[in-house]
Every structure is written in C-alpha cells, then in structure tokens.
Amino acid sequence: MEKIKTIRGxxxxxxxxxxxxxxxxxxxxxxxxxxxYRRIHIPVIEFTSLFSRSIGEETDIVSKEMYxxxxxxxxxIALRPEGTAGVVRAVIENNLLQGSSREKLYYSGPMFRYERxxxxxxxxxxQIGCEVFGSRQPETDAETAAAALEIARKCGAGGLDLRVxxxxxxxxxPPYRRKVADFLAENSGELCEDCMRRKDTNTLRVLDCKxxxxxSVFKNIPVLKESLCSPCAExxxxxxxxxxxxxxxxxxxxxxxxxxxxxxGPVFELExxxxxxxxxxxxxxxxxxxxxxxxxxxxxxxxxxxxxESASDITASRLPAVYIMLMPGGDAGLCxxxxxxxxxxxxxxxxxxxxxxxxKKLKDADRKGAGWALxxxxxETVKGFYSLKNLMTGEQRKVPGDELEKVSREFACE
RNA sequence: GUGGGUGUAGCUCAGGGGUUAGAGCACCUGGUUGUGGCCCAGGAGGCCGCCGGUUCAAAUCCGGUCACCCACCCCA
Numbered sequence: 317m318e319k320i321k322t323i324r325g326x327x328x329x330x331x332x333x334x335x336x337x338x339x340x341x342x343x344x345x346x347x348x349x350x351x352x353y354r355r356i357h358i359p360v361i362e363f364t365s366l367f368s369r370s371i372g373e374e375t376d377i378v379s380k381e382m383y384x385x386x387x388x389x390x391x392x393i394a395l396r397p398e399g400t401a402g403v404v405r406a407v408i409e410n411n412l413l414q415g416s417s418r419e420k421l422y423y424s425g426p427m428f429r430y431e432r433x434x435x436x437x438x439x440x441x442x443q444i445g446c447e448v449f450g451s452r453q454p455e456t457d458a459e460t461a462a463a464a465l466e467i468a469r470k471c472g473a474g475g476l477d478l479r480v481x482x483x484x485x486x487x488x489x490p491p492y493r494r495k496v497a498d499f500l501a502e503n504s505g506e507l508c509e510d511c512m513r514r515k516d517t518n519t520l521r522v523l524d525c526k527x528x529x530x531x532s533v534f535k536n537i538p539v540l541k542e543s544l545c546s547p548c549a550e551x552x553x554x555x556x557x558x559x560x561x562x563x564x565x566x567x568x569x570x571x572x573x574x575x576x577x578x579x580x581g582p583v584f585e586l587e588x589x590x591x592x593x594x595x596x597x598x599x600x601x602x603x604x605x606x607x608x609x610x611x612x613x614x615x616x617x618x619x620x621x622x623x624x625e626s627a628s629d630i631t632a633s634r635l636p637a638v639y640i641m642l643m644p645g646g647d648a649g650l651c652x653x654x655x656x657x658x659x660x661x662x663x664x665x666x667x668x669x670x671x672x673x674x675x676k677k678l679k680d681a682d683r684k685g686a687g688w689a690l691x692x693x694x695x696e697t698v699k700g701f702y703s704l705k706n707l708m709t710g711e712q713r714k715v716p717g718d719e720l721e722k723v724s725r726e727f728a729c730e
Numbered sequence: 731g732u733g734g735g736u737g738u739a740g741c742u743c744a745g746g747g748g749u750u751a752g753a754g755c756a757c758c759u760g761g762u763u764g765u766g767g768c769c770c771a772g773g774a775g776g777c778c779g780c781c782g783g784u785u786c787a788a789a790u791c792c793g794g795u796c797a798c799c800c801a802c803c804c805c806a
Contacts, residue, residue, distance in 0.1 A: 324796095397805095445806090521804090576805090620805085620806030622806080644764070674766095675764090679766050680766085681766070694764085707766070
C-alpha cells in the first residue's frame, strides 16, 4: 500500500518539540493572565467575508493565500488566516462589551495560509495573540507591547529588537498615501521591479524595500511621521515615552507598515536574532465598527509560535523522569505504589512490567531520556526498599519505601 | 506566484550506463534472564521520490511530475 503523507506545508509536532510548545504556551498564558487577559476559543472556520472585510480585499492574504471553499450548501467558508478578525467577530456576537467598557482577550491555535513554505513559514502555522477592546490610550498600546516583550524574554529569545511606527488614522493616512504615490510617480524610472508593482498595489510597502537603489531614491520620500495629524502625532509620541517608562527599549522604523488594512496608529514588530520577526501587532480602531459592532477602539498582537520556538532556548521536559521496572521476584504492587507516590509529587513516571530482561528495560529508559531508574526485584520486595539508579552518573542507592516522596524533588522534571 | 538547490537504508551521505547498490550512525539478536551507555560477533533493512522516454542494458542520460530546503514576494 502506498503511504499517505502530510500535505505540503503542514507537519506533525512530535516530542520533544511538542513539549517545548507546551511550555511556550504556558509562558504566554501565564504572562497574559498576569495582565488579566482572558482566554477565548474561536472557530477555525468562518465566513470568507469576515476576512475579506477585515484584512482587506486587496491584501495578498485575502486575494491569494486563503483556504476558501464552498460548503455543502454553497456558502463561502474559509480557514482562518489570522486570529484578530475572529476575535472581533466573537466580541460583537457575544456582546462581550456590554456593561463593561473594556475587554482583554487572548487566543492561540492554528492559522492557514496558502503560501510557499520556507524557514519559519508553514501553510498551517500557529499563533498566540491578544486583543484589548475599549481603550484608546497610549498606555494600553505600550502595555501590550511590553507584554509581548516579556513573553519573548521569558522564552529566552535573544537579540530582541522592538521596532515601532505609527501608520496614522483615516484622517492622515490617505493624504500621506497620495503624497507617496506622487513621489513614486515622479521617480518611477529609478525604482526596482518590485517597487514598480508595489506603488500601485500596496503603495506604502515601498517604504520597506531593502534594495540599495530604492533606498537611495527614498532618502527624500515623504515621511509618515511628519505627515501625521496632530492627534496621531501626539498619541504616537506618548506611546514612545510610555515604552521608555516601562523599560522597553525600541527603535523607530519609519518604513514599518503592516500588511493588513485594519491597522491605525501605533504598530510594532518584534524581531529576535533567531526566528526573524516573531511577533507583530498594533492598533486597529475602526475594525469593530467595520464588522458591524459599536465604534470601539482596539489593539493587539500575535506571536508566530514556530518563530517564537526558533528564538527560544526552551528545552523539552523529561518524559519520563523516573522509569520504574519490575524485576524477577519483585512485587508489582510496590511498583504501583511507588509510581503513585511519585506522581503525587508531580514527577513523570513510566512503569514497565514486561517479562523481558532488566537490560532491555534499562535500555528503553536510557533511550527515552529518563533521569532515574527505580528497581523492584526480589531483594527489594523482601527487605522493603527501592533501588534507585541515577542514569546520568550510574550511581545506585537504596531508598526505604516510606522515604520515596522525600527524595522525589531530586527528579528534575521540568 | 518567481528564482536556485536537493531527492539513494530510520538519519547523514558516497556511487554517475554493465553482475548480488555502499559507508558511518541508528536498529535487531547474542556475548550478559538483576543493570543502559563502551567493546566484540552476527543480522535485518533500499521498486536509488514517482511517471514516461532513449538504450541490448538506466540508480546513473533526457523529459515531465511530486516533495523537501533556501531566497524573493508577502507575512507571524
């Protein structure tokens, strides 16, 4: 029979990676719950229109990267390409903003984009994100960025670079976009191929071009920061001061433009020395209203789990930490009670009652990376002790049955 | 969507028209049925990614296709 394989750009997450992911997710939720974000679980499938309306019809994500299809009744359905749209929909649909002026939510799970896979990029990928609704204060923007930074640090990410910018609001961005378009039209002869295309499809993206040729042309391009309306400029300036006050060092990047249409005001990208851009987000004040809700401001961000993993230095848990093996003439009941006692102390335990040689069991323990082996054979059963062997050093000692829980803290289980 | 690279054992890779396709590591068995790693002896494991073409003969040459990797585009 022919083997069935995974489809392109998706993969199984097996141990030890699965264990690392669990730890990262735990770090994320504990940091976010420290900021009083509450978890929300939203569907993986939604009406396609949710995404086209929020992310933008003309964006790459919607126009060519969505897994979109018709269901059995002919409705247009899509696998979510990102999390924010669904959370906003859920907030509106569940009236989460009634009575309370603010709501802080976080989510995690798989997202889907039909892209060509490469390093740190998959067709099914995982994001962990958060959203704050009902606050239009720079403190909130700064706080969310600070939380992202805290998560990255707690995951051991190195070489962090928080880059910030403001993309302006509906008042100041359209005029600015026209200024840039005019500038590009005047200098079109000197642009690279990509920028020629971008100037029509995604005008502000040209600011992000890395080619030297374009960079030198862009030395005189209008800068968004100088075109911001005064409320936006003031907001952005407060935001930066607050980041400083929170001890978040950052760099300003006037070329930083998000690819999703809904952003307004401050945006950021968090880059690490490994994993590239591991998180990004910003303010999106018009989106709730645009999706049929009240006119409520909001901001948020998302981490790419695969990228956060690359940046992190987290290692997998030892599973098992202790490997209990029944030996000839031993009492299985003693194995079971030892296992129960250790598990009660939070230790990961595997028991092996197979009728095979101790050497094989030990080899299995070794291969699984267990830190300790615990033997129960005839002598242990008769005299009432456990033989405990440190598999890293090879040392072995006798532990009285009632002292097992006492030594359990030695079994590093993290 | 564009460009480049690579597909041979579980893994990393050699071989480049001509008999039974190799190595290292990993795996299995035994030496050692109360002790893993080291050592020794033996063993198993491949339609040489897939389809087609050229040829007396293809893992090897040609075409196509699929997959993976890298970069671009774009994005987390």
